[in-house]
Amino acid sequence: MSSAASAQLFNDNFMGKFAEADGKQKMAEYGGTYIRDRLRELSFLGQIMPPTNVTKADCQRSVNHDTLVKILDVEPQSKAMVATFRDQAKVRILRGPRVECAFHTIMSEKFQKYEEELLAYEMPLTKIVEENSVKDMQEIIDLIFITHGEAAVQALQTEANGGSVTSLSASTLQGGTPPAEFSVRKGELARAASTDDATVRPLQKPDIVNLRKMLNRNRLKARQVLMTESEFDDVHQWTLEDIGDRIAGETTTDGYKYNQLVGLEYRRTIKTDILREGNVYVFTAPEYLGRYYVLNAPKFYIDKIANLIMFQSWMNVGMVIANVAAVRKMELYSGDATTLDASGILASVSPVAEDSLGAVNNRVDSGVRFPAINGLF
Amino acid sequence: MSTVGKINFEIISSLERLERRGKKVADATLLNPNNAVALYDGEWLTLNSSDQLVRATDVTSVGAEPGNNAFLLFPNIGERGRTDTQAINMLPIVMMGDYEADSRIFDGTAAVAGGAAITAVGQPLKLATITLGSRNFTGLVGSVYNETDCKWVGYVTRLPANNASKLRFLAGWRR
Secondary structure, eight states: OHHHHHHHHHHHHHHHHHTTTSSSSSSOOOOOOOOOOOOOOSSHHHHHHHOOEOOOOGGGGGGGSOOOEEEEOOOOOOOOOOOTTOOOOOOOOOOOOOEEEEEEEOOOOEEEEHHHHTOOOOOOOOHHHHHHHHHHHHHHHHHHHHHHHHHHHHHHHHHHTSSSOOOOHHHHHHSSSOOEEEEEEEOOOHHHHHHSSOOOOOOOOHHHHHHHHHHTTTTTOOEEEEEHHHHHHHHHOOOHHHHHHHHHHHHHHHHOSSEEEEEEEEEEEEEETTOTTTEEEEEEOHHHEEEEEEEEEEEEEEEETTTEEEEEEEEEEEEEEGGGGEEEEESSSSSOOOOOOOSSOOHHOOOOOOOSSSSOOOGGGGGSSSSSOOOOO | OOOOOOOEEEOOOOOTTTTEEEESSGGGGGGGSSSOOOOOTEEEEETTTTTTEEESTTSSSTTTOOOOTTOOOOOOOOOOOHHHHHHEEEEEEEEEEEOOOSSSBOOOSSSOTTTTOOTTTOOEEEEEEEEEEEEEEEEEEEEOOOOSOOOOEEEEEEOGGTTTEEEEEEEEEEO
């Protein structure tokens, strides 16, 4: 049986399942011969902070509303001191701070389709949407995480600059009173640029070293770096002086295939609408950074009312960057990416709005394909 | 005079017929329950040019009504201090669909502009900045049948005196 016929059988059986006593259930994949529009990628947050499943027993309730938080302990402060034989220790009444990790929902769109129209598809439409929905929700999780990560680095950057949001650009760095680069730093090529713009300069080895230093000099240890595939491609341009002739030769034929880069585990993403090119983040190990919890794994709801089929998926998660000092950022563009947006580039270097995620690549609906066969069918 | 409680807005008709949406809030600090002007459930919001929620009226000016072009008026159905709203800087609103609800965020005695005190079942309701206790809210006030230049958001279906001090109203606009 051809794949197209298999998919048609899937769609036909899909409707038939509703007639069965246990009809509303997931079905096996039949595969397909359809054209894909774009790659979908699993969440990079799951690599930076592996998720932990929690239940309501692990959470705390409120007397004021029906939402849940998980309260996390942060280690208490302590120190030692030198003393004479007759000294006694300074007293510290122990106290460990606590932070809440709040939960919220991530959900797919609510898909609806008339069963008659499902007959017009040779691909397993509902199965495709079901699979893509899970990855779509993971994109939203990454969007939220990047938003929190950016807020964390900007908060410390503001604190380091006297409590005021201060423009960080090539021109301010080259000026008479450059701003402190505490949690955000410009790349080596960006800081030397003659104009403040959104042009992304190549990632160089000193940039990775400087990223490590931003954490390593603060009693933390850099462990993982997050970058786009585009930034990772810059590694293939590193010269003999950066990587030695053996690796230079390997990358020329096979690409860079090691698990670490300058001692850091690297995470790459194709989601350049979430992690915009030019932004590289470095993180500590998860236990110094925060937590990512899954309260309810993805659930799938499907229903059929008369001839209208509806389906939707959702999950409940919570995440918190409890230690804002455990994340730092490198900007490979020379313009200002603070909320001041002094260079007018903020929109091009910040994650796109949620509604704009996943822009369609193909132009089929606009009639752009080749060869173009015209006429109505 | 109404009093503000933990729960200030309760929909008493079917939820499935409603289109509920979460929208980003323009000023995230309003979701902090410790903010002196934190948003309460039952307050009314509109959308700014960036598709973000802002209060429908100027909360600093008692008697202020929605702006001339603020036609999209939505009730906030998320209680003050909800952690899910704070986590993602979003509030749930009722975006589409008619419903009946009880609200504590109203001023039954105020006569704002061409409006009137809330005295009758069937009376139209509009929005204005009101004072409850020691702070201001964007809430419901009474209108009259022939008031022009205002935006009705619903009609009284039960007066507070007969409804445990809550105003019951039917949402929607009918003329």
